[in-house]
Amino acid sequence: MAFEKDFNLDVTELRLGLPGTSEESEKQASTTLRISNKRAMPDMNEDSSVAADKKCDQETAPPTKAQVVGWPPIRSYRKNSLQTKKTEAETCGMYVKVSMDGAPYLRKIDLKMYKGYPELLKALEEMFKFKVGKYSEREGYNGSEFVPTYEDKDGDLMLVGDVPWEMFINSCKRLRIMKGSEARGLGCVV
Amino acid sequence: MESSELKRSKDSVNSCESARRSSFPDEVLERVLSLLKSHRDRSSVSLVCKDWYNAERWSRTHVFIGNCYSVSPEIVARRFPRIRSVTLKGKPRFSDFNLVPENWGADIHAWLVVFAAKYPFLEELRLKRMAISDESLEFLAVSFPNFKALSLLSCDGFSTNGLAAIATHCKNLTELDIQENGIDDIGGSWLSCFPESFTTLEVLNFANLTSDINFDMLEKLVGRCKSMRVLKLNRSVSLEQLQRLLVNAPQLAELGTGLFSQELTIREYEELESALSNCKNMHTLSGLWDATGMYLPALYLACTHLTFLNLSYAALQSVELAKLLAHCPQLKRLWVLDSVEDKGLEAVGLNCPLLEELRVFPADPFDNEIVHGVTEAGFVAVSFGCPRLHYVLYFCRQMTNAAVATIVQNCPDFTHFRLCIMNPGQPDYLTNEPMDEAFGAVVKTCTKLQRLSVSGLLTDLTFEYIGRYAKNLETLSVAFAGRSDWGMQCVLGGCPKLRKLEIRDCPFGNAALLSGLEKYESMRSLWMSACNVTMNGCRLLAREMPRLNVEARGGMPHHLSLLSEMLGTRQTENY
Numbered sequence: 001m002a003f004e005k006d007f008n009l010d011v012t013e014l015r016l017g018l019p020g021t022s023e024e025s026e027k028q029a030s031t032t033l034r035i036s037n038k039r040a041m042p043d044m045n046e047d048s049s050v051a052a053d054k055k056c057d058q059e060t061a062p063p064t065k066a067q068v069v070g071w072p073p074i075r076s077y078r079k080n081s082l083q084t085k086k087t088e089a090e091t092c093g094m095y096v097k098v099s100m101d102g103a104p105y106l107r108k109i110d111l112k113m114y115k116g117y118p119e120l121l122k123a124l125e126e127m128f129k130f131k132v133g134k135y136s137e138r139e140g141y142n143g144s145e146f147v148p149t150y151e152d153k154d155g156d157l158m159l160v161g162d163v164p165w166e167m168f169i170n171s172c173k174r175l176r177i178m179k180g181s182e183a184r185g186l187g188c189v190v
Numbered sequence: 191m192e193s194s195e196l197k198r199s200k201d202s203v204n205s206c207e208s209a210r211r212s213s214f215p216d217e218v219l220e221r222v223l224s225l226l227k228s229h230r231d232r233s234s235v236s237l238v239c240k241d242w243y244n245a246e247r248w249s250r251t252h253v254f255i256g257n258c259y260s261v262s263p264e265i266v267a268r269r270f271p272r273i274r275s276v277t278l279k280g281k282p283r284f285s286d287f288n289l290v291p292e293n294w295g296a297d298i299h300a301w302l303v304v305f306a307a308k309y310p311f312l313e314e315l316r317l318k319r320m321a322i323s324d325e326s327l328e329f330l331a332v333s334f335p336n337f338k339a340l341s342l343l344s345c346d347g348f349s350t351n352g353l354a355a356i357a358t359h360c361k362n363l364t365e366l367d368i369q370e371n372g373i374d375d376i377g378g379s380w381l382s383c384f385p386e387s388f389t390t391l392e393v394l395n396f397a398n399l400t401s402d403i404n405f406d407m408l409e410k411l412v413g414r415c416k417s418m419r420v421l422k423l424n425r426s427v428s429l430e431q432l433q434r435l436l437v438n439a440p441q442l443a444e445l446g447t448g449l450f451s452q453e454l455t456i457r458e459y460e461e462l463e464s465a466l467s468n469c470k471n472m473h474t475l476s477g478l479w480d481a482t483g484m485y486l487p488a489l490y491l492a493c494t495h496l497t498f499l500n501l502s503y504a505a506l507q508s509v510e511l512a513k514l515l516a517h518c519p520q521l522k523r524l525w526v527l528d529s530v531e532d533k534g535l536e537a538v539g540l541n542c543p544l545l546e547e548l549r550v551f552p553a554d555p556f557d558n559e560i561v562h563g564v565t566e567a568g569f570v571a572v573s574f575g576c577p578r579l580h581y582v583l584y585f586c587r588q589m590t591n592a593a594v595a596t597i598v599q600n601c602p603d604f605t606h607f608r609l610c611i612m613n614p615g616q617p618d619y620l621t622n623e624p625m626d627e628a629f630g631a632v633v634k635t636c637t638k639l640q641r642l643s644v645s646g647l648l649t650d651l652t653f654e655y656i657g658r659y660a661k662n663l664e665t666l667s668v669a670f671a672g673r674s675d676w677g678m679q680c681v682l683g684g685c686p687k688l689r690k691l692e693i694r695d696c697p698f699g700n701a702a703l704l705s706g707l708e709k710y711e712s713m714r715s716l717w718m719s720a721c722n723v724t725m726n727g728c729r730l731l732a733r734e735m736p737r738l739n740v741e742a743r744g745g746m747p748h749h750l751s752l753l754s755e756m757l758g759t760r761q762t763e764n765y
Contacts, residue, residue, distance in 0.1 A: 070287030070694075071669070072555045072585060072612045075344065077370040077398065081503060082553065107561055108554065 094169070100128045100146070100177040111169040117161050124148055128177060135161045140183070147183035150175045159183070216245060224249040251275060256714050258296050258320065259739055263304035275314035275339075276305070282717045283667075284692055285319055286344055289719055291743065297321045297347075299329070306333040314339040314365075321345065327352030331359035339365035339393070346372030350380045350399065357383035364417075365393035378403035378426070384411055391415040395422040397446045397477060402426040413438045419471075422446025425479050429454060429462055436465035445469065447477035450485060450504065459488060467491035476500035483510040490517040498523040502551050505529040512537035523547040528563035528585060535568030539575025547581035548572060555585065555612060566593035573600035580638075581606040588619040589646060594628035604636040608643035614670035614695075617647040624648055630655040633663075643667040653677035657684025665690040675702035682706035692717040700727030707731070710738055 074082075094112045107127055114120040121132055133144035140159050141147045148160040152171040160168070160175070223245050226232050229252070236246040252275040253266060266273075280296025282289075298320050305312050312334045322345050330337065337360050342348075350373065356366065357380055378401040384391075391411070396403070403426060412418060412435050419442060423432070427448030436442070454462065466472075466488060475489070475496055481504035493499070496518050501511070502525040511526065511534040521542045526534065528550050538545065554562050566589045573579060579601040589611050598604065609628075617624055625646035633639060633655050640662055644652060648671035656663065657680035664687050672678065678698040681691070682705050691713065699722035710716065728742040 068614065070284065070289045071614065072552060072610055073287045073667075073669075074551070074555060074585075075286045075370055076288065076372065077344075078502075078551065079555075082555070108557075 096150075096172055096174050098124065098127070098175040098177070100130070101179050101182070103128065109175075111172060116165050117168075121148065121160070124175070124177065130177065137162075141180070144180045147178050147180050148175065149178050149183060216241070219245040220249040224251070227252075229254045248272060252277070252314075255279070258301070260714070263301045267304050267308035271308070273309050274312060275316075276301075276309075276312070277316040277318075278320060279318040280320040282692065282715060283319070283690075284694065284717055284719070289694065295321070297323075297326075299323070299326045302326055302329055302333070310334065311336050313337060314341075316341040316343075317345050318343045319345065321347040322352070323347050324349055324352035324355070328355040328359075331355045336362055338362055339367075341365065341367040341369075342371050343367075343369045344371060349374035350376045350378070350401065354380035354383045357381065358385075361385075361388070362390055363388075364390050366391070367393055367395040367420075368398050369395060370398055373398065375399050375401050377401050381411070382407045386410075389414045390417070392417045393420040394418065395420065395446065397422040397424050399424045400426070405431050409434060409438070416441075418442065420444040420474075423448040423477060425449050428452050429485065430458060433458070433462045433465045436469060440465075440468045441471055442469050443471045444474035445472055445476070446500075447475075448479065450478045450481035452485075454485070459485070463488040463491065470495075472496065474498040474500075476503075478504040480504065481506065483507070483513075486510060486514050489514065493517040495520055497521060500525040502527055502549065505553050506534070507531075508533035508537065512541070515541040518542065519544075521545055523581075525549040525551070527551050527553040529553045530564075532564055532568035532571065535564060536571040539571040539573075542576060544578060545572070545576040546578050548576070548579060549581075549583040550585055551583075552585040552612065561587075563587055566590050569593065570596055573597040577601060578603070580604050583608040583610075583643075585610045585612055587612055588616070589625065589628065590618045590620050591623065591625060591627040591631070592618075592620075594625075595631040598631050598635040602635050603638060604632065605638050606641040607632050607636065607639060608641065608667070609645055610643065611646040614645075615647045624651070626651040626655070630659075633659040637662065639663055641665040644671060645669065646671075649673050650677035650680070653680040657681045660685050662687055664688060666692070668693045668696055670695045672696045672698060675699055675705075678702035679705045682709045688712075689714045691715075693721060694718075695720045697722055699723055700730070703727050703731060704734070707734055710735060 094110050095108055096111060098107045098109055109123065109127075111120070114123065117135075125131055128146075130146045131144070132146060132148060133141045135141055150158055150160055150168075150172045151174045152158055153173060157176075163171070219241070223232075223235060223242075226235065226246075226249075232246055232250060236243045247269050248271065250270050251272055253270055253273050254277045255261060255266070256279050258278050258280045278298070278301065281294055284290055285294065296319060298317060299322075306329070310333075313336050315330065315337075316339070320342075322342065327348055330340070332355075340356060340360075340363075348371075353366070353368065356363065378399070381396070381403040384407075388411075392415070394411075394415075401424075403424070405427065408427075409431075412421065418439055421435070421439065421442055422444070423435075423446055425448055427435075429448075429450065429452040432447055436445075462485075469492055472492055473495055475493070475498070478501060481501070483506075486506075493514070494517065497520055499518060499521055505527050506514075506529060508530050511530045515521070515537050518541065522544055524538060524542065524545060524547070526538075526549070530537075530550075535550070538548065550564055550568070552563055564584070564586050566586065569582075569584055569586070569589075570593050573596065577600060580603045582604065583606075586609075589609065594609075611625070618628075625644075626649055628646070629642070629644050629648070629652045632642065639660055642656070642660065642663060642665070644667070650673045653672060653676075656666065660666075663685045666681065666685070666688065668691075675698055678693070678696070679702050681688070682702070688709065689712075692715075694717075696718075698718070703718070703723050704727065706716070723742075725742060728740055732738065732740040
């Protein structure tokens with residue numbers, strides 16, 4: 001599929017711009033970040049605009065309940081076993097949380113279970129009951145109601161499919177299925 | 191206890207004497223009574239008359255002490271002169287969940303000192319929730335030349351150095367069973383302390399330990415212990431090493447594998463499969479850390495006669511579990527992680543008609559954001575396929591009253607029903623009502639119920655039901671439940687066989703606590719934490735019941751533990 005190919009780093013200058021964002025703030029965004037060929041959302045910077053802040057609030061998952069001592073009642077030994085497994089899995093970058101805008105709960109998947117993007121997308125579609133449109137390098141998932149994105153090791157928001165699969169599973173920290181309207185600009189060549 | 195027994199038996203002494211003169215020498219009575227194994231039967235026997243009391247105490251070889259503070263080691267030794275095997279339990283169960291303060295007590299050492307003097311031929315020691323130091327383990331190892339079996343479950347205070355002492359000195363050891371302890375794992379060299387001439391080991395369980403052991407030493411040890419029937423390895427043992435061990439120990443009845451994940455060649459895989467299937471006696475399988483679909487098929491042939499499968503350290507998906515269970519038709523006990531989800535449990539219902547026990551543990555219990563695990567649907571599916579189910583431990587994220595009613599209708603023989611709806615105080619998710627009717631159905635339908643753990647949103651009605659219907663209930667665990675003192679009063683006023691009651695974070699106060707005075711005499715223990723009991727309530731209780739050991743901690747006592755039948759003195763430490 002189209003997104004399996006390596007992309008030409010020089011030709012594509014990748015930046016995220018929200019509808020209505022000025023050229024200036026975009027430039028600001030790209031200069032405060034490390035030089036990279038990645039897209040960045042303005043609200044990932046310290047200089048985020050008010051609009052971006054509001055957006056952040058919406059993105060935040062429901063606040064985690066304070067953990068109660070000794071609950072659920074699981075023996076320390078088993079608890080420690082789980083923690084070890086969790087830490088191991090997380091440092092390997094295999095288990096990632098998946099959230100979808102509008103859904104109250106997250107899911108967790110093991111990226112190692114999938115051989116490539118088609119399998120992953122199919123699994124996400126089944127999990128969250130949505131359909132993703134056709135991907136193209138130029139236009140991303142143009143026309144989709146929902147768009148799969150992910151947060152990588154550097155904290156940048158990326159479109160699922162833009163980088164080769166191996167690079168993706170090694171750098172993906174968290175998946176987020178965004179509303180198509182909000183993802184406009186992700187994946188657009190300026 | 192002794193004096194009241196003598197008083198009671200005065201009347202029957204005469205009749206006993208005449209019976210004795212006519213037919214029964216003491217030796218015969220002792221011989222007959224020595225065949226009695228159940229400690230409850232023995233308790234009953236000892237109450238018949240003075241002769242039977244004596245015959246029983248002379249013939250008893252195993253003593254079970256459910257609460258180490260209920261009696262002193264001196265009194266035990268005085269009553270039972272011929273003990274070879276001791277089982278002791280210490281801390282309240284909630285210590286497993288970090289609710290009991292450190293240094294609470296339950297130290298074994300004082301017991302060992304008495305045993306060394308009075309029971310030099312002691313063979314077995316099984317401890318649960320006791321504190322045991324390396325010094326104590328060393329003392330044990332050198333004090334009892336006939337020592338055979340050591341089992342430590344949920345204990346703490348020791349390190350692998352203590353195990354080294356046991357391996358070094360216990361020449362007749364048949365059993366070393368180290369399970370789920372707070373052990374300081376310094377290294378694996380303890381295993382190498384078994385002498386080369388040592389061949390008697392039958393049970394070796396070190397699954398709990400994380401350090402690498404010397405595999406060569408282990409291989410040699412397993413090779414020369416021809417009577418070994420239980421071998422539970424730790425994670426450090428690889429699949430390839432497992433195969434080598436099994437080739438020399440096909441007689442194993444219980445196997446705990448090490449890590450079940452490794453790159454194997456086809457030939458290595460086939461060798462593993464062959465070694466596993468050669469274990470014709472294998473009825474219990476555990477370990478299987480990090481097992482994935484890739485190598486589970488190696489187990490298929492070995493599972494034909496399996497009765498207990500513990501997958502609680504392998505986060506399997508539903509499809510993998512289903513495929514595996516298709517090969518386990520004889521399964522009676524199954525432990526899994528909730529990663530198998532409801533679909534996996536449907537497979538349980540379809541493949542395991544003989545199932546008696548199911549435990550579903552949460553794979554990700556502390557991450558509140560994640561939607562995970564099993565729901566009422568999985569439990570219901572199992573109940574339809576497994577009518578013999580009588581023991582369940584089920585961690586889930588949602589439940590309904592209707593589902594539980596269906597479950598107990600399908601499986602009315604529950605003896606142990608432990609349901610943990612993981613979000614405290616959560617109602618029936620469909621009707622938004624409390625879960626009272628669910629537990630009402632359980633106690634009304636399951637007349638054999640011995641152990642119950644409740645959860646979800648519960649009013650006092652749940653406890654009314656329990657008090658009224660749970661005639662055989664011995665152990666009750668309650669958390670984040672109830673509305674008023676009335677709830678606890680119902681339980682203490684009903685449940686004729688109640689022995690252990692543990693309560694946390696419930697609105698039960700002094701009135702409830704003090705309503706159980708009569709009840710506490712027949713109970714083993716009561717635990718209350720984060721309830722509405724006050725220090726004055728505890729003082730009043732202690733005053734009213736001088737034979738009870740009442741401990742309270744904190745200003746508004748955060749922890750109150752009530753240990754009955756105080757015949758020794760509890761050494762109070764400064765908290």
